[in-house]
Amino acid sequence: MWNWPKTGLLAALVVVLLSMVTVDSSSYAADLYGQVLRRPAKTSPERAMNRYRDRENLVKFDAGEDCLCNPGLFSVIYLTGQNLPQANIPDSVPIMAQKDKMFVPSVLTVAVGSTVEFPNLDQFFHNVFSYSAVKQFDLGRYPQGESATVTFDKPGIVKVFCEIHYTMRAYVHILESPYFATSDERGNFVINDVMPGTYTLNVWQENLPEITQTITIKNDSTFLKIGQ
Numbered sequence: 001m002w003n004w005p006k007t008g009l010l011a012a013l014v015v016v017l018l019s020m021v022t023v024d025s026s027s028y029a030a031d032l033y034g035q036v037l038r039r040p041a042k043t044s045p046e047r048a049m050n051r052y053r054d055r056e057n058l059v060k061f062d063a064g065e066d067c068l069c070n071p072g073l074f075s076v077i078y079l080t081g082q083n084l085p086q087a088n089i090p091d092s093v094p095i096m097a098q099k100d101k102m103f104v105p106s107v108l109t110v111a112v113g114s115t116v117e118f119p120n121l122d123q124f125f126h127n128v129f130s131y132s133a134v135k136q137f138d139l140g141r142y143p144q145g146e147s148a149t150v151t152f153d154k155p156g157i158v159k160v161f162c163e164i165h166y167t168m169r170a171y172v173h174i175l176e177s178p179y180f181a182t183s184d185e186r187g188n189f190v191i192n193d194v195m196p197g198t199y200t201l202n203v204w205q206e207n208l209p210e211i212t213q214t215i216t217i218k219n220d221s222t223f224l225k226i227g228q
């Protein structure tokens with residue numbers, strides 16, 4: 001009888017060992033971590049859009065490189081390749097607010113088909129519009145506490161402006177596969193649950209050439225430094 005605990009322990013060990021043998025570890029998804037080290041592009045005077053011509057001929061979008069209002073601080077990192085799964089539309093509605101005369105966030109990534117909300121959190125009117133080919137819209141002017149939505153039904157990049165405050169600009173990236181992320185202002189990013197495989201890694205940053213490189217994801221988390 002004194003032998004039972006040992007036998008039980010042995011049985012448990014056999015069960016654990018068997019489960020290790022029978023689970024195919026190659027099917028595990030892994031997280032891709034990284035940091036984009038490239039600095040934002042220098043802001044340069046940008047030709048005014050037709051809508052502003054009667055006000056100013058040239059508009060300088062320059063509030064300082066490190067201002068969080070500078071979309072150039074934020075990179076979009078996404079994987080492309082063969083037979084990628086389709087991105088799921090999230091349960092929570094993605095938000096691009098208008099706050100302190102900025103779009104927050106100024107770079108937003110969403111799955112194709114997503115509806116984005118644009119609430120005005122300032123104590124004055126804003127307007128939200130885009131002339132981008134992927135999605136043209138004009139939400140009109142609305143005050144604090146009001147909001148409006150846009151459904152982005154095609155993949156691509158949409159540049160967003162406010163008609164009232166000409167320094168406000170932002171980007172919505174609409175993506176087809178679930179493997180995408182926006183970096184923080186220091187370039188850090190994570191893409192969760194990437195299935196093992198070989199992909200093209202793409203890095204977008206405002207007014208800079210796109211970076212592409214081949215990347216192989218295995219079972220373990222991967223850490224990348226990009227754009228050194």
Ligand SMILES: [Cu+2]
Binds near residue numbers: 163
């Ligand atoms: Cu505004």
